[in-house]
Amino acid sequence: MIEDDKIFQAINNAGITAPSDIVDWSSLKKILWILKVAKDNLPASPLSTKTISYLARKLLEENLPEKSVLNTIARAGKTIMKRDNKFYEITRQGREKLEETNLFKKQDILCITGEHPWTDRNKKFLEFLKKLKGEIIILEKHYGLGTFHVLDNLNEGQKVRFLTAELGSNENQDKIDRELVRFKKEFPNIKLKKYPRSWELHDRYIISDNLFVWIGHGIKDFGDKESFLIGIPVEQVSEIVTSLKTKFEERWIKSNNLN
Secondary structure (H helix, E strand, O other), rough: OOOOOHHHHHHHHHHOOOOOOOOOHHHHHHHHHHHHHHHHHHHOOOOOOOOHHHHHHHHOOOOHHHHHHHHHHOHHHHHHHEEOEEEEEEEHHHHHHHHHHHHHOOOOOOEEEEOHHHHHHHHHHHHHHHEEEEEEEOOOOOOOHHHHHHHOOOOOOOOOEEEEEEEEOOOHHHHHHHHHHHHHHHOOOOOEEEEOOHHHOOOEEEEOEEEEEEOOOOOOOOOOEEEEHHHHHHHHHHHHHHHHHHHHHHHHHOOOOOO
């Protein structure tokens, strides 16, 4: 393997500089960035924890001790691949996680004015939902035909749990029942339940593996009125997400299948 100082010099000669906001990134994303730079620019791309620590100091002016690097990599899942028992490189999943950093940097707030209900609902809103990764949980007090349309447009095959409580106003129960049977037959990956204590549900939110989304207006009618969608990377609100997930699971157990 190339010596640490030669690796740094090769990266420096390539004119690569760290993103301006990398100081706010998690340790994992900093390590992923270093591994990506190495894989894209060096002939011998896998790096040791010692080299990663060295490059963190030189490239990022960040003190990441080798032990800390190793502990972070141990929790990295499929984003980092081990080579020859002591070297590491970024994977496709690792690149996707890095892309999320830029994906939500300037697009984590979706403002709906209500002036373009078709475009806002069927383009902007659905494009936003496509950013959600992994399993998704949704809490929304009211449901209707619009709910099924939104869930249908999540990433294909994605596991989804939708917890609700009441049929929305101006919805036809008979029509909902017919459409629900058809929907459940085609989308077995989407589970829907009805919570019996409707008065306990108020705020609307979506939680995926990568994003917490606060919804200002019910998703079944999204686009009809002025509203906001605020997306925050889960790592930035991990305590809130953990608390909401715990409460969601408690309610999910106490709920009945929507039918």
